[in-house]
Amino acid sequence: MRLPSLLASLALTSFLTACVATPPAEVSKGFIDGRTTDQGLAVMQAFVPAQPIGVTRGNAEMAADFLDLEFRMESGRALPVLTRFDGPITIGLRGDVPPVATSELQRVLGRMRNEAGLDVSMASAGTQPSITIEFMPKSTLRRAVPSAACFVVPNVGSFGEYMKARGTAATDWGRITHRKQATIFVPSDTSPQEVRDCLHEELAQAMGPLNDLFRLPDSVFNDDNFHAVLTGFDMLMLRVHYAPELRSGMNEAEVAARLPAILARLNPAGQGRGTGPKAMTPRSWISTVEATFAGRSGARLSMADRLIGIARAQGWNDGRLAFSYFARARAKTGSDTSGAIADYNEAARIWRNTPGAAIHVAHVDMQLSAFALSSGQFDEVIRMTDRAVPVARTHQNASLLSSLLAMRAEALEATGRDAEARSARLDSLGWARYAFGSDTQVRARMGDIASLAARGRRG
Structure with a gap:
């Protein structure tokens, strides 16, 4: 059974909602309409067959x-x-x-x-x-x-x-x-x-x-x-x-x-590779994950604190502990920026040492890029998207890829690299069509990201 929304995508939505203080009626001057451009229609992208993500464990x-x-x-x-x-x-x-x-x-x-x-x-x-x-x-x-x-x-x-x-x-x-x-x-x-x-x-x-x-x-x-x-x-x-x-x-x-x-x-x-079997995840942790992502905003932080407590009590140092920090970072977004960034960085540290978790690190880079974009750290956005965009392509995640490319386009434009910005934005729009479907949803996502960049320009 697939959940109705990607847990990994919710954090960006939460960040955009928290950080865009006014309705994003205006977008940056570089925003290209989701339907037409002076170069023609922004065609929906599609992934071609690629080398599958290999087996990484014993x-x-x-x-x-x-x-x-x-x-x-x-x-x-x-x-x-x-x-x-x-x-x-x-x-x-x-x-x-x-x-x-x-x-x-x-x-x-x-x-x-x-x-x-x-x-x-x-x-x-x-x-x-x-x-x-x-x-x-x-x-x-x-x-x-x-x-x-x-x-x-x-x-x-x-x-x-x-x-x-x-x-x-x-x-x-x-x-x-x-x-x-x-x-x-x-x-x-x-x-x-x-x-x-x-x-x-x-x-x-x-x-x-x-x-x-x-x-x-x-x-x-x-x-x-x-x-x-x-x-x-x-x-x-x-x-x-x-x-x-x-x-x-x-x-x-x-x-x-x-x-x-x-x-x-x-x-x-x-054969003879990697670690031994990992213990089953207790229902208390799984139930707390569900409460953290589906609960009322006021309760999410306490639920996320509980997630980390259960993970540490279990002695985990794997993706479940990383996900606990990821969940708490999301819960802190909009109310405790420095705390959210610290938790995202801790999640990324654990995932970098976890075979098979490159896509998880790329999701963290997306979250941190959003923070950097809204605070005017455009070179940092370019650096993080440099490493995350290829991972998103390899793992064929269009929603992640389009968001990263849109942030990259805004940062490139802000640093005077207009031709590169235009290319990244067109690429982003094509992947956004595949990821989000309708023109309305595509323009909303691109407009929200452009509003973060406008906030960063204002300093």
């Missing part, structure tokens, strides 16, 4: 990750057996299918075939697909499941079937022993990036592991939502899930006994 640690992904639900409920599809997996589309959906689906299916070795393809016309992807208005999905942007359900072939069967044993993942049919529900009226992100995460969970783990730095199977597309770790988990040594109906002990040999065969570079 097999012993990933074996424990696999078991916790396979035999737990996001609620913490245990799953009795491993389940998977038998034979070829086919995918069908129905409903109000967005223009980008087919190409994005074909791209991710190609990756699943090439990187995970899955026998997966589009369903032939007139046949019943193994997995149906149904698109419908976001408002319809939210009425059914308010906490999800998109989600997958077993043993149904349509939204109508789901509404009739929900709450019954048929749609309970814990009651099935084989996967025969599933449907993924995705909003039709959302941005191209959100469509793509839903396809990646929900297809992977429809076929493979059902859980999300906050401790994973290198995976979309993580509710922090920093990773937007399937990583090398995710593809390895799918490859293990369909390894011939495993079968539907095996319990955790049976799978655990076979995992070392499977991982040694599929990922020989991970």
Whole structure:
């Protein structure tokens, strides 16, 4: 299940809301209208196939990750057996299918075939697909499941079937022993990036592991939502899930006994490498994360303080501690600038020492660039975006990339580098179309960032 908003993106929104004291009716002189420019239409960008983000950790640690992904639900409920599809997996589309959906689906299916070795393809016309992807208005999905942007359900072939069967044993993942049919529900009226992100995460969970783990730095199977597309770790988990040594109906002990040999065969570079297994994340920390990001503004700081306290009591020095500092930095934004910057820097320090967390550091650079832009530290914005923009491209995160490029354009313009600024701004607009969808949302985001730069110019 994908959350309705990216936790990693909320901090920038919070920063812009807090720091733009007046409505951003005026934007900087360099702002280009989101629809037309004197160079023509700002065309929506799209990512081309790229080298996937590789596996970064040792097999012993990933074996424990696999078991916790396979035999737990996001609620913490245990799953009795491993389940998977038998034979070829086919995918069908129905409903109000967005223009980008087919190409994005074909791209991710190609990756699943090439990187995970899955026998997966589009369903032939007139046949019943193994997995149906149904698109419908976001408002319809939210009425059914308010906490999800998109989600997958077993043993149904349509939204109508789901509404009739929900709450019954048929749609309970814990009651099935084989996967025969599933449907993924995705909003039709959302941005191209959100469509793509839903396809990646929900297809992977429809076929493979059902859980999300906050401790994973290198995976979309993580509710922090920093990773937007399937990583090398995710593809390895799918490859293990369909390894011939495993079968539907095996319990955790049976799978655990076979995992070392499977991982040694599929990922020989991970043998004897890295740290051992990490402890499960307690529900108290997960519940506090939810309260920190969804709660009232007055309670968020105390919740974030509690997050850090739990993380330290657990003895963590990994991404969960970093995320705790990230959450507290967000809670401090608008009321304690120096404290927020210190917490962002502490989060970045931990993530820099965490394999697979380069995208997390890039998100921190975005937050710190916003502070620097609003305080007139334009050279610092250029320095931070220099290192963060390539990371955002590699990880195919258009919302992060467009925001970084917009900040970079403002800083370049403020330092007299007009030609570079114009190029960065046009690039930003193209990625913003992919990330945010409508012209209205694109212009709002660009206008907010331009207002930060205007504040910085005023000193």
